[in-house]
Amino acid sequence: MNRLFWDIETSPNILYSWRTGYKINISHDNIITERAIICICYKWEKKKKVHTLQWDNGCDKKLCKEFMEVMELADEMVAHNGDRFDIKWFRARCLKHNIGVPKDVTTVDTLKLSRSKFELNSHRLDYIAKFLLGYGKIDTSFDLWKGVIDGNEQSMEYMLKYCKRDVSILQEVYEYIANYTKMKTHVGVVEGRDAWTCPACGSDHVHRDGIRVGASGVKRQRMRCNKCGHVYYISQVENKKYAEHIMNEKEKKINQTKEKTYGRSAKGKSDRSTR
Numbered sequence: 001m002n003r004l005f006w007d008i009e010t011s012p013n014i015l016y017s018w019r020t021g022y023k024i025n026i027s028h029d030n031i032i033t034e035r036a037i038i039c040i041c042y043k044w045e046k047k048k049k050v051h052t053l054q055w056d057n058g059c060d061k062k063l064c065k066e067f068m069e070v071m072e073l074a075d076e077m078v079a080h081n082g083d084r085f086d087i088k089w090f091r092a093r094c095l096k097h098n099i100g101v102p103k104d105v106t107t108v109d110t111l112k113l114s115r116s117k118f119e120l121n122s123h124r125l126d127y128i129a130k131f132l133l134g135y136g137k138i139d140t141s142f143d144l145w146k147g148v149i150d151g152n153e154q155s156m157e158y159m160l161k162y163c164k165r166d167v168s169i170l171q172e173v174y175e176y177i178a179n180y181t182k183m184k185t186h187v188g189v190v191e192g193r194d195a196w197t198c199p200a201c202g203s204d205h206v207h208r209d210g211i212r213v214g215a216s217g218v219k220r221q222r223m224r225c226n227k228c229g230h231v232y233y234i235s236q237v238e239n240k241k242y243a244e245h246i247m248n249e250k251e252k253k254i255n256q257t258k259e260k261t262y263g264r265s266a267k268g269k270s271d272r273s274t275r
Contacts, residue, residue, distance in 0.1 A: 003074070004042055004044060004076070005045065006042035007042075017030065036060045036093065040163075042167065043168070054156065064099060078174050079170070188203075194241055199230070206223050208221060210222040
Protein backbone atom coordinates (compact mmCIF):
# COMPACT_ATOMS: atom_id res chain seq x y z
CA MET A 1 0.00 0.00 0.00
CA ASN A 2 1.66 3.21 -1.18
CA ARG A 3 -0.06 6.14 0.53
CA LEU A 4 1.33 9.55 -0.49
CA PHE A 5 1.00 12.77 1.54
CA TRP A 6 1.55 15.94 -0.47
CA ASP A 7 1.10 19.70 -0.62
CA ILE A 8 1.72 22.45 -3.16
CA GLU A 9 2.56 26.13 -2.92
CA THR A 10 1.57 28.40 -5.79
CA SER A 11 2.38 31.87 -7.00
CA PRO A 12 -0.37 34.50 -7.44
CA ASN A 13 -1.45 35.92 -10.77
CA ILE A 14 0.31 39.19 -11.60
CA LEU A 15 -2.18 41.60 -13.15
CA TYR A 16 -3.28 45.19 -13.77
CA SER A 17 -5.86 46.65 -11.41
CA TRP A 18 -7.34 50.15 -11.19
CA ARG A 19 -7.97 49.81 -7.48
CA THR A 20 -7.75 47.44 -4.53
CA GLY A 21 -10.47 46.00 -2.32
CA TYR A 22 -12.43 42.84 -1.59
CA LYS A 23 -15.54 43.34 -3.70
CA ILE A 24 -14.08 44.26 -7.09
CA ASN A 25 -14.29 42.56 -10.47
CA ILE A 26 -11.02 41.92 -12.31
CA SER A 27 -11.15 40.28 -15.72
CA HIS A 28 -8.73 37.55 -16.75
CA ASP A 29 -7.75 39.94 -19.54
CA ASN A 30 -5.89 41.93 -16.88
CA ILE A 31 -3.45 39.07 -16.17
CA ILE A 32 0.18 39.83 -17.00
CA THR A 33 1.77 36.65 -15.65
CA GLU A 34 -0.16 33.43 -15.00
CA ARG A 35 0.04 31.74 -11.62
CA ALA A 36 2.23 28.63 -11.38
CA ILE A 37 3.35 25.97 -8.90
CA ILE A 38 6.31 27.16 -6.83
CA CYS A 39 6.96 23.82 -5.15
CA ILE A 40 5.52 20.41 -4.34
CA CYS A 41 6.51 18.56 -1.19
CA TYR A 42 5.57 14.94 -0.65
CA LYS A 43 6.17 12.03 1.70
CA TRP A 44 5.46 8.30 1.53
CA GLU A 45 3.55 7.01 4.54
CA LYS A 46 6.18 4.54 5.73
CA LYS A 47 9.21 6.73 5.00
CA LYS A 48 10.68 9.53 7.12
CA LYS A 49 11.98 11.83 4.38
CA VAL A 50 9.88 14.66 2.96
CA HIS A 51 10.87 15.23 -0.68
CA THR A 52 10.80 18.61 -2.42
CA LEU A 53 10.37 19.72 -6.02
CA GLN A 54 10.63 23.39 -7.00
CA TRP A 55 10.09 25.47 -10.11
CA ASP A 56 12.88 26.49 -12.45
CA ASN A 57 13.07 30.31 -12.48
CA GLY A 58 9.29 30.58 -12.51
CA CYS A 59 8.63 27.65 -14.86
CA ASP A 60 6.91 24.60 -13.35
CA LYS A 61 7.03 22.27 -16.37
CA LYS A 62 9.94 20.12 -15.12
CA LEU A 63 8.37 20.01 -11.65
CA CYS A 64 5.09 18.73 -13.14
CA LYS A 65 6.84 16.02 -15.14
CA GLU A 66 8.74 14.80 -12.10
CA PHE A 67 5.72 14.71 -9.81
CA MET A 68 3.64 12.91 -12.40
CA GLU A 69 6.14 10.06 -12.20
CA VAL A 70 5.74 10.05 -8.41
CA MET A 71 1.95 9.86 -8.74
CA GLU A 72 2.26 6.74 -10.90
CA LEU A 73 3.56 4.88 -7.83
CA ALA A 74 0.77 5.94 -5.47
CA ASP A 75 -2.26 3.83 -4.52
CA GLU A 76 -3.74 6.72 -2.56
CA MET A 77 -2.93 10.44 -2.21
CA VAL A 78 -3.73 12.49 0.89
CA ALA A 79 -3.94 16.30 0.92
CA HIS A 80 -5.83 18.99 2.82
CA ASN A 81 -8.38 20.58 0.49
CA GLY A 82 -6.68 18.47 -2.15
CA ASP A 83 -9.82 17.50 -4.10
CA ARG A 84 -10.84 21.11 -4.65
CA PHE A 85 -7.41 22.71 -4.95
CA ASP A 86 -4.14 20.75 -5.17
CA ILE A 87 -5.07 18.00 -7.62
CA LYS A 88 -6.98 20.36 -9.94
CA TRP A 89 -4.17 22.90 -9.85
CA PHE A 90 -1.65 20.23 -10.74
CA ARG A 91 -3.75 18.85 -13.59
CA ALA A 92 -4.26 22.35 -14.98
CA ARG A 93 -0.52 23.00 -15.07
CA CYS A 94 0.10 19.64 -16.77
CA LEU A 95 -2.55 20.58 -19.33
CA LYS A 96 -0.87 23.95 -19.85
CA HIS A 97 2.48 22.31 -20.61
CA ASN A 98 0.87 19.64 -22.82
CA ILE A 99 2.60 16.81 -20.95
CA GLY A 100 -0.52 14.71 -20.48
CA VAL A 101 -2.92 14.48 -17.57
CA PRO A 102 -1.91 12.30 -14.60
CA LYS A 103 -3.74 9.04 -13.95
CA ASP A 104 -6.73 8.97 -11.64
CA VAL A 105 -5.58 8.07 -8.14
CA THR A 106 -7.78 7.51 -5.10
CA THR A 107 -7.64 10.76 -3.14
CA VAL A 108 -8.30 11.44 0.53
CA ASP A 109 -9.11 15.02 1.51
CA THR A 110 -8.57 15.64 5.23
CA LEU A 111 -10.64 18.82 4.95
CA LYS A 112 -13.64 16.75 3.84
CA LEU A 113 -13.00 14.16 6.56
CA SER A 114 -12.94 16.86 9.21
CA ARG A 115 -16.08 18.63 7.97
CA SER A 116 -18.07 15.43 7.54
CA LYS A 117 -17.41 13.97 10.99
CA PHE A 118 -16.46 16.73 13.42
CA GLU A 119 -17.86 20.13 14.43
CA LEU A 120 -14.71 22.22 14.89
CA ASN A 121 -14.30 25.99 15.15
CA SER A 122 -12.24 25.84 11.97
CA HIS A 123 -11.31 23.14 9.50
CA ARG A 124 -8.09 24.78 8.36
CA LEU A 125 -5.08 22.49 8.67
CA ASP A 126 -3.29 24.91 11.00
CA TYR A 127 -6.22 24.99 13.44
CA ILE A 128 -6.82 21.22 13.35
CA ALA A 129 -3.12 20.56 13.99
CA LYS A 130 -3.03 22.95 16.96
CA PHE A 131 -6.33 21.51 18.27
CA LEU A 132 -5.16 17.89 18.08
CA LEU A 133 -1.37 18.01 18.21
CA GLY A 134 -0.62 21.22 20.10
CA TYR A 135 1.35 22.80 17.25
CA GLY A 136 0.61 23.98 13.73
CA LYS A 137 2.04 25.48 10.58
CA ILE A 138 5.02 27.83 10.28
CA ASP A 139 4.05 31.51 10.34
CA THR A 140 4.31 33.29 6.99
CA SER A 141 3.22 36.50 5.30
CA PHE A 142 2.63 37.58 1.72
CA ASP A 143 6.17 38.98 1.73
CA LEU A 144 7.41 35.39 1.48
CA TRP A 145 5.60 34.89 -1.84
CA LYS A 146 6.89 38.22 -3.14
CA GLY A 147 10.43 37.23 -2.18
CA VAL A 148 10.13 33.92 -4.04
CA ILE A 149 8.78 35.65 -7.17
CA ASP A 150 11.66 38.14 -7.00
CA GLY A 151 14.14 35.25 -6.98
CA ASN A 152 15.32 35.60 -3.37
CA GLU A 153 17.08 32.33 -2.40
CA GLN A 154 16.39 32.71 1.32
CA SER A 155 12.68 33.14 0.60
CA MET A 156 12.72 29.97 -1.51
CA GLU A 157 14.44 28.00 1.25
CA TYR A 158 11.87 29.19 3.77
CA MET A 159 9.04 28.35 1.36
CA LEU A 160 10.30 24.77 1.06
CA LYS A 161 10.61 24.54 4.85
CA TYR A 162 7.04 25.84 5.19
CA CYS A 163 5.69 23.34 2.67
CA LYS A 164 7.60 20.40 4.18
CA ARG A 165 6.15 21.21 7.60
CA ASP A 166 2.66 21.21 6.10
CA VAL A 167 3.20 17.68 4.75
CA SER A 168 4.48 16.41 8.10
CA ILE A 169 1.54 17.75 10.12
CA LEU A 170 -0.84 16.61 7.37
CA GLN A 171 0.20 13.01 7.98
CA GLU A 172 -0.09 13.40 11.75
CA VAL A 173 -3.58 14.90 11.45
CA TYR A 174 -4.64 12.16 9.04
CA GLU A 175 -3.41 9.40 11.33
CA TYR A 176 -5.18 11.04 14.27
CA ILE A 177 -8.62 11.15 12.64
CA ALA A 178 -8.41 8.20 10.21
CA ASN A 179 -9.50 5.68 12.85
CA TYR A 180 -12.80 7.52 13.22
CA THR A 181 -13.62 7.81 9.52
CA LYS A 182 -14.32 5.44 6.66
CA MET A 183 -11.27 4.35 4.67
CA LYS A 184 -11.27 4.95 0.90
CA THR A 185 -8.73 2.21 0.17
CA HIS A 186 -8.71 -1.22 1.82
CA VAL A 187 -5.08 -1.83 2.78
CA GLY A 188 -5.71 -5.51 3.55
CA VAL A 189 -7.13 -6.22 0.09
CA VAL A 190 -4.35 -4.20 -1.58
CA GLU A 191 -1.84 -6.44 0.21
CA GLY A 192 -3.63 -9.63 -0.90
CA ARG A 193 -5.67 -10.42 2.21
CA ASP A 194 -9.40 -11.01 2.71
CA ALA A 195 -11.85 -8.10 2.95
CA TRP A 196 -12.58 -8.88 6.62
CA THR A 197 -9.05 -7.76 7.55
CA CYS A 198 -8.47 -4.21 8.78
CA PRO A 199 -8.90 -1.69 5.94
CA ALA A 200 -6.64 0.80 7.74
CA CYS A 201 -3.52 -1.29 8.40
CA GLY A 202 -4.27 -4.67 6.77
CA SER A 203 -3.91 -6.67 9.99
CA ASP A 204 -5.79 -9.95 10.47
CA HIS A 205 -5.65 -9.54 14.26
CA VAL A 206 -9.23 -8.29 14.53
CA HIS A 207 -12.33 -9.20 16.51
CA ARG A 208 -16.12 -8.86 16.28
CA ASP A 209 -17.58 -5.84 18.05
CA GLY A 210 -21.36 -5.86 17.60
CA ILE A 211 -23.82 -5.89 14.69
CA ARG A 212 -25.49 -3.07 12.77
CA VAL A 213 -28.93 -3.71 11.21
CA GLY A 214 -30.06 -1.30 8.49
CA ALA A 215 -33.61 -0.14 7.77
CA SER A 216 -33.92 -2.84 5.10
CA GLY A 217 -33.00 -5.52 7.61
CA VAL A 218 -29.51 -6.16 6.22
CA LYS A 219 -27.02 -7.10 8.90
CA ARG A 220 -23.45 -5.86 8.91
CA GLN A 221 -20.81 -7.10 11.29
CA ARG A 222 -18.93 -4.44 13.27
CA MET A 223 -15.21 -5.16 13.57
CA ARG A 224 -12.35 -3.65 15.57
CA CYS A 225 -8.65 -4.00 14.80
CA ASN A 226 -6.51 -5.20 17.70
CA LYS A 227 -3.43 -3.59 16.15
CA CYS A 228 -4.47 -0.02 15.24
CA GLY A 229 -7.92 0.23 16.87
CA HIS A 230 -9.78 1.03 13.63
CA VAL A 231 -13.52 0.26 13.66
CA TYR A 232 -15.19 -0.87 10.44
CA TYR A 233 -18.04 -3.00 9.06
CA ILE A 234 -18.07 -6.12 6.90
CA SER A 235 -20.81 -8.00 5.06
CA GLN A 236 -22.25 -11.30 6.25
CA VAL A 237 -20.36 -13.06 3.45
CA GLU A 238 -17.06 -11.71 4.78
CA ASN A 239 -18.24 -12.50 8.31
CA LYS A 240 -18.53 -16.19 7.35
CA LYS A 241 -15.00 -16.08 5.92
CA TYR A 242 -13.80 -14.57 9.17
CA ALA A 243 -15.56 -17.34 11.14
CA GLU A 244 -13.84 -19.96 8.96
CA HIS A 245 -10.51 -18.27 9.64
CA ILE A 246 -11.13 -18.41 13.40
CA MET A 247 -12.03 -22.12 13.21
CA ASN A 248 -8.91 -22.88 11.18
CA GLU A 249 -6.75 -21.02 13.69
CA LYS A 250 -8.31 -23.01 16.56
CA GLU A 251 -7.68 -26.31 14.73
CA LYS A 252 -4.06 -25.30 14.16
CA LYS A 253 -3.58 -24.61 17.87
CA ILE A 254 -5.22 -27.95 18.81
CA ASN A 255 -2.99 -29.83 16.37
CA GLN A 256 0.10 -28.03 17.62
CA THR A 257 -0.83 -28.92 21.21
CA LYS A 258 -1.36 -32.57 20.24
CA GLU A 259 1.97 -32.70 18.44
CA LYS A 260 3.78 -31.32 21.47
CA THR A 261 1.94 -33.68 23.86
CA TYR A 262 2.36 -36.80 21.71
CA GLY A 263 5.93 -35.85 20.96
CA ARG A 264 6.78 -35.73 24.65
CA SER A 265 4.94 -39.03 25.27
CA ALA A 266 6.77 -40.78 22.45
CA LYS A 267 10.09 -39.48 23.74
CA GLY A 268 9.28 -40.70 27.27
CA LYS A 269 8.48 -44.23 26.01
CA SER A 270 11.68 -44.28 24.00
CA ASP A 271 13.74 -43.25 27.02
CA ARG A 272 12.14 -46.00 29.19
CA SER A 273 12.75 -48.67 26.54
CA THR A 274 16.47 -47.98 26.49
CA ARG A 275 16.90 -48.40 30.23
